[in-house]
């Protein structure tokens with residue numbers, strides 16, 4: 001390409017047309033470990049679709065043309081709907097077609113592991129449309145507490161033919177769900193919720209209440225229903241709040257505003273009010289709303305870790321691609337020794353994030369399909385750890401990957417600059433569904449509830465005696481997980497367990513080089529910035545593994 005004053009050269013090409021699954025060795029190795037007999041055909045199909053130029057254009061347009069609130073019609077009647085660009089619908093349709101929402105609950109053992117891999121791959125295409133997908137996936141265990149409701153809605157929540165129409169659930173081919181917990185005065189401390197639920201009557205769906213109050217954040221308000229926390233006479237309770245009641249009338253949910261967010265632009269996040277006429281049906285025991293909705297929150301937390309791992313892989317891929325095409329000081333950037341160090345370090349982080357998130361998904365799968373006590377403990381402990389650590393590493397990762405592209409990394413150019421979009425998206429996974437401190441404190445709660453020491457000993461066994469730094473850190477754990485940990489040390493503990501579990505997983509399903517480099521760079525020294533791998537690290541070996549083929 002030429003301009004009138006100069007030739008344009010030494011600019012990297014767009015990254016497009018690759019099969020995101022086939023090119024991801026680390027993911028394939030991890031899946032082979034967790035699911036040796038799995039049929040990869042669906043992931044290959046998704047990998048191809050998620051990497052293609054047409055879908056990438058949809059991702060760009062869905063983020064560029066943000067959702068618009070349509071609160072009233074032209075005659076002044078409230079309609080409370082959100083309008084999306086057609087590309088948003090194309091992406092959400094693809095996510096449901098690939099079964100990333102409720103479908104795994106209706107499949108066989110292994111479904112949650114495969115779904116986790118698919119979720120990471122789709123994130124590399126577009127993460128923000130996955131918000132309603134994630135909530136729809138996560139709602140099933142909570143909804144089961146109201147068996148009649150679950151029987152009525154379960155099939156629709158697993159439906160793979162996306163149906164964006166605003167109409168009663170009974171006529172739709174697929175349903176989506178969201179959640180409303182956070183209020184102005186408190187999100188982490190949901191006990192401060194002020195939304196009131198007044199008993200209205202008993203119905204085929206059980207106890208119905210009228211809700212009055214608000215939610216300060218309620219994402220994906222065009223979902224077909226939400227789980228909502230409200231105070232009833234017995235205390236904070238969990239309610240099923242559909243957009244349409246089962247008698248065919250609209251259930252009033254006033255959408256006041258859409259949030260003007262840093263990133264996550266294709267997804268609508270709203271502020272809503274319930275005006276006293278909004279009906280909610282009780283899910284689970286009255287007064288036990290927090291544990292009830294946390295059955296959902298535990299799985300959206302899994303998706304935060306999976307989503308961050310997917311974004312890391314996408315950012316790494318873009319950085320590798322750019323550095324292999326861009327020349328500086330007479331060589332490709334990818335051949336410059338210090339850039340090799342940075343890229344190899346990012347590759348270690350990306351693989352370790354994926355490994356930890358997938359391990360958590362395996363424990364979810366095991367719990368659903370007859371898992372043992374060990375998997376239950378691992379699931380409980382790794383949920384806050386993976387959410388905390390993987391998501392916390394995301395923002396720094398995105399910054400470093402962006403810097404690999406130099407100034408171009410910082411430029412969006414109507415959505416063509418994907419790296420800038422990744423950077424703006426990255427922090428949200430750390431904040432929503434329980435911010436970092438809240439996750440670290442939840443780990444302390446988990447430590448009080450079960451024999452975590454035994455479970456971790458088993459989990460870490462594969463790497464014991466394999467690296468001195470690993471053994472040193474692992475030896476410090478028993479005294480720190482006896483249930484008396486000082487709250488102020490919760491982050492430090494969460495980080496250390498995360499790193500040890502990651503190392504043990506890399507020992508089991510990655511290469512010797514990856515395991516050794518991870519131990520020396522994360523367990524032996526503080527990994528404060530990327531690119532500190534010591535002399536002697538086999539950079540080329542690490543980069544060859546990470547390269548998207």
Ligand SMILES: Cc1cc2nc3c(=O)[nH]c(=O)nc-3n(C[C@H](O)[C@H](O)[C@H](O)COP(=O)(O)OP(=O)(O)OC[C@H]3O[C@@H](n4cnc5c(N)ncnc54)[C@H](O)[C@@H]3O)c2cc1C
Pocket residue numbers: 178179180181182185186187188189217218219220261264269428431432433434435436437438441
């Ligand atoms: C884009 C987006 C979409 C969202 N979508 C939804 C949604 O669909 N539904 C929904 O219900 N919510 C949603 N949220 C809200 C989100 O879950 C909350 O913002 C989050 O849980 C934090 O709550 P808060 O904002 O009230 O902050 P606070 O609770 O005030 O927390 C502020 C900070 O204090 C820390 N903190 C809190 N307690 C302690 C403690 N005891 N010790 C030490 N530190 C502490 C937290 O870790 C955090 O860093 C969304 C948020 C965003 C940004």
